[in-house]
Amino acid sequence: xxxxxxxxxxxxxxxxxxxxxxxxxxxxxxxxxxxxxxxxxxxxxxxxxxxxxxxxxxxxxxxxxxxxxxxxxxxxxxxxxxxxxxxxxxxxxxxxxxxxxxxxxxxxxxxxxxxxxxxxxxxxxxxxxxxxxxxxxxxxxxxxxxxxxxxxxxxxxxxxxxxxxxxxxxxxxxxxxxxxxxxxxxxxxxxxxxxxxxxxxxxxxxxxxxxxxxxxxxxxxxxxxxxxxxxxxxxxxxxxxxxxxxxxx
Amino acid sequence: xxxxxxxxxxxxxxxxxxxxxxxxxxxxxxxxxxxxxxxxxxxxxxxxxxxxxxxxxxxxxxxxxxxxxxxxxxxxxxxxxxxxxxxxxxxxxxxxxxxxxxxxxxxxxxxxxxxxxxxxxxxxxxxxxxxxxxxxxxxxxxxxxxxxxxxxxxxxxxxxxxxxxxxxxxxxxxxxxxxxxxxxxxxxxxxxxxxxxxxxxxxxxxxxxxxxxxxxxxxxxxxxxxxxxxxxxxxxxxxxxxxxxxxxxxxxxxxxxxxxxxxxxxxxxxxxxxxxxxxxxxxxxxxxxxxxxxxxxxxxxxxxxxxxxxxxxxxxxxxxxxxxxxxxxxxxxxxxxxxxxxxxxxxxxxxxxxxxxxxxxxxxxxxxxxxxxx
Numbered sequence: 001x002x003x004x005x006x007x008x009x010x011x012x013x014x015x016x017x018x019x020x021x022x023x024x025x026x027x028x029x030x031x032x033x034x035x036x037x038x039x040x041x042x043x044x045x046x047x048x049x050x051x052x053x054x055x056x057x058x059x060x061x062x063x064x065x066x067x068x069x070x071x072x073x074x075x076x077x078x079x080x081x082x083x084x085x086x087x088x089x090x091x092x093x094x095x096x097x098x099x100x101x102x103x104x105x106x107x108x109x110x111x112x113x114x115x116x117x118x119x120x121x122x123x124x125x126x127x128x129x130x131x132x133x134x135x136x137x138x139x140x141x142x143x144x145x146x147x148x149x150x151x152x153x154x155x156x157x158x159x160x161x162x163x164x165x166x167x168x169x170x171x172x173x174x175x176x177x178x179x180x181x182x183x184x185x186x187x188x189x190x191x192x193x194x195x196x197x198x199x200x201x202x203x204x205x206x207x208x209x210x211x212x213x214x215x216x217x218x219x220x221x222x223x224x225x226x227x228x229x230x231x232x233x234x235x236x237x238x239x240x241x242x243x244x245x246x247x248x249x
Numbered sequence: 250x251x252x253x254x255x256x257x258x259x260x261x262x263x264x265x266x267x268x269x270x271x272x273x274x275x276x277x278x279x280x281x282x283x284x285x286x287x288x289x290x291x292x293x294x295x296x297x298x299x300x301x302x303x304x305x306x307x308x309x310x311x312x313x314x315x316x317x318x319x320x321x322x323x324x325x326x327x328x329x330x331x332x333x334x335x336x337x338x339x340x341x342x343x344x345x346x347x348x349x350x351x352x353x354x355x356x357x358x359x360x361x362x363x364x365x366x367x368x369x370x371x372x373x374x375x376x377x378x379x380x381x382x383x384x385x386x387x388x389x390x391x392x393x394x395x396x397x398x399x400x401x402x403x404x405x406x407x408x409x410x411x412x413x414x415x416x417x418x419x420x421x422x423x424x425x426x427x428x429x430x431x432x433x434x435x436x437x438x439x440x441x442x443x444x445x446x447x448x449x450x451x452x453x454x455x456x457x458x459x460x461x462x463x464x465x466x467x468x469x470x471x472x473x474x475x476x477x478x479x480x481x482x483x484x485x486x487x488x489x490x491x492x493x494x495x496x497x498x499x500x501x502x503x504x505x506x507x508x509x510x511x512x513x514x515x516x517x518x519x520x521x522x523x524x525x526x527x528x529x530x531x532x533x534x535x536x537x538x539x540x541x542x543x544x545x546x547x548x549x550x551x552x553x554x555x556x557x558x559x560x561x562x563x564x565x566x567x568x569x570x571x572x573x574x575x576x577x578x579x580x581x582x583x584x585x586x587x588x589x590x591x592x593x594x595x596x597x598x599x600x601x602x603x604x605x606x607x608x609x610x611x612x613x614x615x616x617x618x619x620x621x622x623x
Binding site: 051053073079081083085088089099101102103104105106107108 | 255257260262264266270275456466
């Protein structure tokens with residue numbers, strides 16, 4: 001039982017459209033798992049199901065040791081989530097946002113104070129404490145949103161296209177944060193459409209039309225398809241130039 | 250030993266605090282919300298009035314005399330009339346009325362005194378500008394009564410054999426404030442509760458912060474309840490403002506039990522909050538929420554609740570429609586308790602209607618909110 005996430009034939013249908021088709025994957029504890037796919041391939045839907053924001057039509061998902069459909073509350077306490085839309089309150093100050101999310105997860109006040117000081121120090125952002133979040137540059141907002149999502153020390157953090165619309169330097173810094181987080185034993189489940197970022201992941205899965213077409217480490221994936229980058233591998237699979245390397249059962 | 254607060258209590262506190270911050274940080278909106286009741290009460294109380302102001306009288310008196318003067322003096326000494334001009338000819342009277350320089354013309358027939366002395370009767374004509382029918386009715390009513398009294402006096406004081414004595418109950422001064430205070434209260438509470446609540450919930454959906462909350466261990470009902478606390482507080486402040494201004498500045502007495510007024514108002518606030526939740530589950534974005542609460546909720550409140558047009562005068566279809574509007578029941582109950590001094594058990598119907606609507610909308614809204622997680 002060393003998996004952070006285990007899914008068995010997880011399926012989500014909207015009417016006749018199957019967004020996620022019999023998804024069967026295992027994500028190991030402490031790894032950085034890249035969840036790749038074109039827009040509309042079903043990755044956001046799959047992630048929403050894993051977070052308990054959306055109920056699966058059929059199949060099973062065990063997240064942080066609990067069945068998402070049966071015990072969503074146990075799952076929710078053990079995960080963090082950062083949506084692709086920026087998800088802090090712009091009209092609240094930096095420390096007020098931290099306080100709010102910490103309070104939502106039931107952190108005692110004294111501990112919030114001590115931990116939020118540590119957090120701002122770690123980000124080297126102590127002078128930003130009293131600034132309104134809406135006045136921060138986009139890069140800071142993103143880093144802050146991520147720090148808030150892992151403030152309650154979840155077992156898994158789900159990042160839905162966390163680096164959308166950020167400059168390359170900030171993206172680098174953001175990935176350093178992700179590495180540091182994984183180093184602390186938190187599993188990182190991240191969707192992205194920047195293929196260069198996929199190279200930073202321990203393992204990646206590539207989703208095409210609701211199904212997983214490949215699941216492997218970036219290096220193994222490139223070797224099997226004889227390509228130079230994950231981006232090339234992704235294009236081959238998405239266009240159907242290569243047959244899927246991964247099948248359920 | 251004080252028990253440390255449970256995680257759920259901490260969650261609720263953190264969330265409520267955040268909602269208050271949202272409101273207090275947006276100074277302009279806060280100013281509008283707190284200032285609106287004051288502006289409305291002042292507007293309705295002093296500017297937009299349906300009460301008759303002093304009518305300007307143009308007088309045509311071809312042959313002045315003592316009897317005639319007695320009628321004129323009596324009319325002009327009342328609070329309702331003031332002399333604006335003395336006309337020299339019937340065409341001058343017509344001109345004054347047409348130009349809007351006078352509202353009422355008092356026209357005596359030639360040789361009024363003489364005829365009165367000779368025949369025992371003479372004629373006087375009252376011409377009223379009826380552009381505003383409500384005002385015209387009030388002017389002609391007052392003038393007729395005064396002239397009738399003058400006639401009795403001229404006839405030597407013998408009272409007429411039959412005279413109706415009118416007593417105006419509940420609102421002896423016929424002040425419009427008595428009628429509109431409950432209406433303004435209904436309108437403002439509805440606006441603050443329904444509109445602000447729905448917009449603030451929908452804003453979280455739009456910004457993506459709602460997802461963040463739904464992924465957290467916070468239960469949907471807690472998220473909603475924490476949203477309601479600040480708007481409930483704000484509504485109570487507004488209610489206090491309206492009641493204090495009405496009683497203190499406009500002089501509208503609270504005839505019934507003040508506790509009853511507050512209780513019914515609190516019930517209405519809860520109903521309006523439920524409406525806000527419901528609207529937020531239907532509306533996709535803030536604009537829709539604003540439009541739904543503005544057009545679909547406000548317009549009927551203004552038109553059908555009795556705030557402007559009395560419900561009793563409506564055609565049956567509209568009257569029936571107005572029964573669906575919670576504000577109508579609130580305004581009716583407020584009028585009964587506040588103005589007529591009715592005890593609470595006489596407004597059971599209104600209270601039940603409010604409670605039923607509120608409960609239904611709240612259940613529907615919470616159910617729809619929970620269904621978002623599908």
